[in-house]
Amino acid sequence: MKHFISVNQLTNKDIISILKTAEEFRDNKIEMYEKAFAANLFFEPSTRTKMSFIVAQRKLGLEVLDFHAEASSVQKGESLYDTARTFEAIGANVLVVRHPDDDWYKEINTNINIPIINAGAGKAEHPTQCLLDLLTIYQEFGRFKGLNVVIVGDIKHSRVAHSNANALHRLGANVFLSAAAGFEDETLDFPYITIDKASETCDAMMLLRIQYERHDSHHIRENYLENYGLTKGREEKMMDHAIILHPAPVNRGVEIDSSLVECERSRIFKQMNNGVYVRMAIMHSLLKNRGIIHENAFEERKMLHIEGISS
Ligand code: CP
DSSP: OOOBOOGGGSOHHHHHHHHHHHHHHHTTOSOOOSOOEEEEEESSOOSHHHHHHHHHHHHTTOEEEOOOGGGSGGGGTOOHHHHHHHHHHTTOSEEEEEESSTTHHHHHTTTOOSOEEEEEETTTBOHHHHHHHHHHHHHHHSOOTTOEEEEESOGGGOHHHHHHHHHHHHTTOEEEEEOOTTOOOTTSOOOBOOHHHHHHHOSEEEEOOOOGGGSOOGGGGTTHHHHHSBOHHHHHTSOTTOEEEOOSOOOBTTTBOGGGTTSTTBOHHHHHHHHHHHHHHHHHHHHHHTTSSOTTHHHHHHHHHHHHHHO
8 A cells, every 4th residue: 555545445354454453552562663754734624633643653753744734835835746745855754634625635646655644635535534433333342244333414525424434334334324405425325314213223323513614504503403413312212332423523512412422322532542543553554564664663762762871
């Protein structure tokens, strides 16, 4: 794998391997390595993805080259390709990119020779979010096969829905969608069910934020929770073992009753925690494949450090 742009690049075996490596990182079973540089090129706002990539990079021992588009030469008209190429030229070993265009990677993936990781592409894909969601589900149920997973909300404009629906289906889950009129997506071939049926039948409910920044649907907010969201009444009808997921940020009181964000069945903050380890696993895999890091480097660096202190 040269870059990581879509979950579709991964076989089911690859996915399980990444989830296992993520758990090994969580359990401190893998040690890291020699100095390499990571650059985070975010052209859209982010809290979780950007910060968990930074935590993951620092845990891996990478030097982080931070970048703020609003204070960069993007303001002078520099293209995404030239920005990425510049980071490669100055020594970045891996690029993490979030951009509002669905196809941004097509502009840059041919001539860039360091790994590029998709941290969110418009409405199209959010593959590392998908993997952290899969890890959270797998930790809960130990399987995907036969699970009823319903994705609820602004499906049409959600990169999370697009990455997750197909990956979950491929892994054997029964995927259902639930959306207000206008939020359905004809590119996803899965059955639509009402939020009431979803609440009563799902093993995992994956709620989505209304993506106001991608369309003009502010009027839909009226009675949205009662008509399409997870109210306390619906949560009470969920099966005992059923869990709630949400990629966040959450519109409290819109797609989910605010009191349910941290309820017993919510795994929303666990998802964020898992994001660090999944991102470590992805970067570790890409950098190791390129020979940028290797198994013994951590020990070598530790020895150099000890020698440096004692001399
Ligand atoms: N889930 C997610 O992508 O959150 P951020 O937009 O805060 O990164």
